[in-house]
Amino acid sequence: MIRISVASLTLLACMHAMASTVPGAIGAPAGAGPSAAGADAVPAAAQPEAVNYAEKIHAFLLEQAAPYAGTAQINVEAPATDRLAACEQSEAFLPHGTKLRSRISVGIRCVAPQSWVAYAQANISIEGNYYVTAHALKAGTTLGPEDLSQRSGDLLRLPNGIVLDPSLLIGSITTQRLAAGATIKASALRGPESILRGQAVRLEARGAGFVATSDGKAMQNGEPGSQIQVRTASGQTVSGTVINSHTVLVLM
Numbered sequence: 001m002i003r004i005s006v007a008s009l010t011l012l013a014c015m016h017a018m019a020s021t022v023p024g025a026i027g028a029p030a031g032a033g034p035s036a037a038g039a040d041a042v043p044a045a046a047q048p049e050a051v052n053y054a055e056k057i058h059a060f061l062l063e064q065a066a067p068y069a070g071t072a073q074i075n076v077e078a079p080a081t082d083r084l085a086a087c088e089q090s091e092a093f094l095p096h097g098t099k100l101r102s103r104i105s106v107g108i109r110c111v112a113p114q115s116w117v118a119y120a121q122a123n124i125s126i127e128g129n130y131y132v133t134a135h136a137l138k139a140g141t142t143l144g145p146e147d148l149s150q151r152s153g154d155l156l157r158l159p160n161g162i163v164l165d166p167s168l169l170i171g172s173i174t175t176q177r178l179a180a181g182a183t184i185k186a187s188a189l190r191g192p193e194s195i196l197r198g199q200a201v202r203l204e205a206r207g208a209g210f211v212a213t214s215d216g217k218a219m220q221n222g223e224p225g226s227q228i229q230v231r232t233a234s235g236q237t238v239s240g241t242v243i244n245s246h247t248v249l250v251l252m
Contacts, residue, residue, distance in 0.1 A: 070128020207252035
């Protein structure tokens with residue numbers, strides 16, 4: 001016969017009571033303790049990350065500024081999206097017809113799962129080099145390095161249509177008078193192989209098995225590859241393609 005003392009029975013009873021109240025202990029009731037309470041919680045890694053729309057717009061504007069030969073500085077005011085539905089796929093965009101400028105409105109569009117559009121304001125500057133006339137220039141001047149002076153500043157604050165690439169300036173011909181220190185627009189230049197309205201040109205007519213040439217007068221300005229009208233010596237008006245500064249091709 002196994003004899004158990006009263007003291008031993010009392011100790012076993014205390015241990016059983018403690019096991020039923022300690023979370024996670026052997027013999028604890030099912031569902032007890034914090035491990036059971038969090039069984040239905042979604043792991044942190046599965047929660048969708050918050051989208052920083054200001055950073056997305058900043059990256060988009062950097063791409064838009066890439067064609068400029070300068071250093072871009074961009075500050076974006078975060079769009080108000082806190083009351084909009086959560087977005088899994090979004091994209092930044094410029095409103096139709098908008099070009100980069102110092103103060104600009106940029107859109108952020110949610111594509112999925114729910115469509116919405118919000119806008120943010122941004123300040124942009126692009127510090128780089130540009131060129132002005134080193135002295136006054138007459139119309140018909142073929143530009144050389146000595147006719148240009150380099151300046152630096154915010155390229156977005158320059159007038160529209162300014163030619164920034166010096167390789168496109170040198171060799172071009174001015175179509176109007178330019179004051180000293182003036183920025184140079186593309187509209188004030190023509191290519192060295194272009195034709196001017198009123199200029200005498202050679203017409204080269206080509207057809208099946210024949211080539212004929214005659215003299216004419218250009219009725220329009222034209223760059224190589226463009227179509228212009230030419231009046232022949234007989235008074236007839238024909239259309240042709242500018243080949244170079246003195247030849248217009250007419251296909252028969």
